[in-house]
Amino acid sequence: MAKCVACHQRLTLYVEPDEEDDEETMGGSSSANTGSYVDDDVQLQCGCHFHWQCLLDSYSMSECPNCGRNLIATTPSGEQQLLCNLKNEGGLQESLDILPILTEETYLKAYPEERRCRAFLEFCGEGDVEAIVDLLDDGDDGEENEETSGPGSGSSIDVLRYQDQIGSMGSGLHVAVQNQRVEVAWLLLLLASTLSVDQFPVAVLQAAQNLGMQREDQSGKADIRLLKDSQGMTAEQRAAGIGGLWIEWLQSGRLKPPAS
Structure with a gap:
């Protein structure tokens, strides 16, 4: 099973229990809602897998932070994009362009x-x-x-x-x-x-x-x-x-x- 190449952990994210749900669970039974794990997998075109936050923490410019492969593709209209397969609690999104988000996060690291x-x-x-x-x-x-x-x-x-x-x-x-x-x-x-x-x-x-x-x-x-x-x-x-x-x-x- 693939793991995050940055932290080497499973490609899941722990979600804290909702306070209201937790209170209802505590009131209705003796066991507390301890939260759950959801998918958190960003598969880049080079084949490397990251947690979303691990990618944000390590990404800069246009290369994969792990293998160094150039990730930027150009559309027929001349626009740049960075495609990935993103799997999270909302399901699987294939060929998703995350370049705008990564560009903004890279900028905000500096400012x-x-x-x-x-x-x-x-x-x-x-x-x-x-x-x-x-x-x-x-x-x-x-x-x-x-x-x-x-x-x-x-x-x-x-x-x-x-x-x-x-x-x-x-x-x-x-x-x-x-x-x-x-x-x-x-x-x-x-x-x-x-x-x-x-x-x-x-x-x-x-x-x-x-x-x-x-x-x-x-x-x-x-x-x-x-x-x-x-x-x-x-x-x-x-x-x-x-x-x-x-x-x-x-x-x-x-x-x-x-x-x-």
């Missing part, structure tokens, strides 16, 4: 201070307003976090205005527009733009108040609508290319960058 920023962009894409609010509250990110730094961000990182350093250089507003997350777009305009408050629907302002979110002084901070991605496009220009629900936003001028 761990940007992990919260990456999570912020992910929440913007998912439309998870509550998660965004929790993340900002946790780091008090109406203000810049002076203890963190990263490429292209000077001496500090403003999570609200963070731009994707390993992708399109898009901001959270770009991501919200691309994924048609209207609630996120409203939240970002409230927290990181100078859009007049009277242009916000009452329901939006009330929802923000209920979440404990309010606009802080924007002096000396870039309006998020001014930020451009790697192709020089603002969120407004991206919205124009999508149309649909953004047409009314474009007509109202909400996404229009302020005059510099």
Whole structure:
């Protein structure tokens, strides 16, 4: 049976028992739920097997950390990919491209201070307003976090205005527009733009108040609508290319960058 080439252990992962299930088990019988083992097997194209975390811990660049074989393949359209067979508690996924995940994890090894920023962009894409609010509250990110730094961000990182350093250089507003997350777009305009408050629907302002979110002084901070991605496009220009629900936003001028 194959084992992880990094730690030489079985290709399984121990899962702690759920607290509620554990309480029910304890209440219903004399034996406790001791958790269980699930599959945790990443088989690379070279044939080497890793636990998922072991691969993340040892991967760098494009070679297998064990045998040194180049793992990068190129699609007919010219895009790079790194395929594997992933077997976990969700079953077997064959020919799964994990290059985007490994690229991000490699980047975060070098710049761990940007992990919260990456999570912020992910929440913007998912439309998870509550998660965004929790993340900002946790780091008090109406203000810049002076203890963190990263490429292209000077001496500090403003999570609200963070731009994707390993992708399109898009901001959270770009991501919200691309994924048609209207609630996120409203939240970002409230927290990181100078859009007049009277242009916000009452329901939006009330929802923000209920979440404990309010606009802080924007002096000396870039309006998020001014930020451009790697192709020089603002969120407004991206919205124009999508149309649909953004047409009314474009007509109202909400996404229009302020005059510099």
